[in-house]
Structures are given as structure tokens and as C-alpha cells.
Amino acid sequence: MQNEKHTAEEAASVATRVAGAIGKGLVAGLIGTAAMTIAQMVEMQLTGRGASNTPYKAAKKVFGVKAKDKESKKTISNLMHVAYGATWGVPRALMAEFGVDGASGTMAHFGAVWGTELTVMPSLHVMKPVTEWKPKAISEDMLFHSIYAVATGLAADALVRWSNEDDED
DSSP states (O other): OHHHHHHHHHHHHHHHHHHHHHHHHHHHHHHHHHHHHHHHHHHHHHHOOOOOOHHHHHHHHHHOOOOSSHHHHHHHHHHHHHHHHHHHHHHHHHHHHTTOOHHHHHHHHHHHHHHHHHHHHHHTTSSOOGGGSOHHHHHHHHHHHHHHHHHHHHHHHHHHHHHHHHHHO
16 A cells, blocks of 8 residues: 555656646747747848748648738748747756756757757658758758757756755745
């Protein structure tokens, strides 16, 4: 009986930690997305580059969403960008919650996020494979995803650390 009680308490503790990490991850992902978006907006102002419609193309392909006009495409792209970034914060916070934090957590997270973009988007036929990109485009995309991963990682690590400090009180 004692072992069963102990096991149930451990399971409840893990479930609570996972649930908390999901919330922290969504917040961290939003912070990372905001940082990435600001960097992209600055770059677009400096270079005159327009916003990407790849998020819209992915939403259309995956969810069957169809925009009525350019403004709707822009709105859908922005919503997909934010939802995607917020969602990717969850695994980063889960890593932090269970001990993979700091630079190692951020590097693993960056690899997962950028690697997914570079494999999934071309497989959906909404983006060219990275092998067909110009070096400048690769470096810019890597930079933006690095900004996202670092900001998300710092936020996730801080949120988990603060939460765990509160639990100790």
C-alpha cells in the first residue's frame, strides 16, 4: 500500500510539473516570438523586404484555410507565426523543468525548431529546400531562429527557476 501511495504521489507530481511547464512554455514561446518578430521587423525596415507568406501557405495546406484578400493572408500568417512560436515554447520549458536548461537546452531547442522548418515546410511544398537558398537567406533565417531560441530559452529557464524557488518556500 505504501509503495502504491508513493507511486501515485510521484505521478501526480510529474503531471503537475508537466502542466506547469506547458503554461510556462507558452509564455516563453510568446516572448521568443516577440523577440524574433521585432528582429524581423527591423531587418525588413532596413532592407525593404516584405513579410513572408509562408505561414499562410502552411495554414492553407495543413488546415484548408483560404484568405479572402491580402489583409486576411497577412492576419492568418501572423496568427500562424505567433501560434507556432508559442507552441514551440512548450518543449523548451519541459526541457528546463526536467533539467535540460541553459545553453544545452537552447541549442537542442534551436535544432528542433530550425530543423523542423527546414524539413517540414519543403515537404509541404510551401518553401524551397534550404539547399536552394542563397547563403544570405540561410544566415538570416538562422539568425532569426537563434534569436527566438535564445529568448525562449532565457524566458523558460527563468520561469521554471522562479516557480521552483516559490515551491521551496
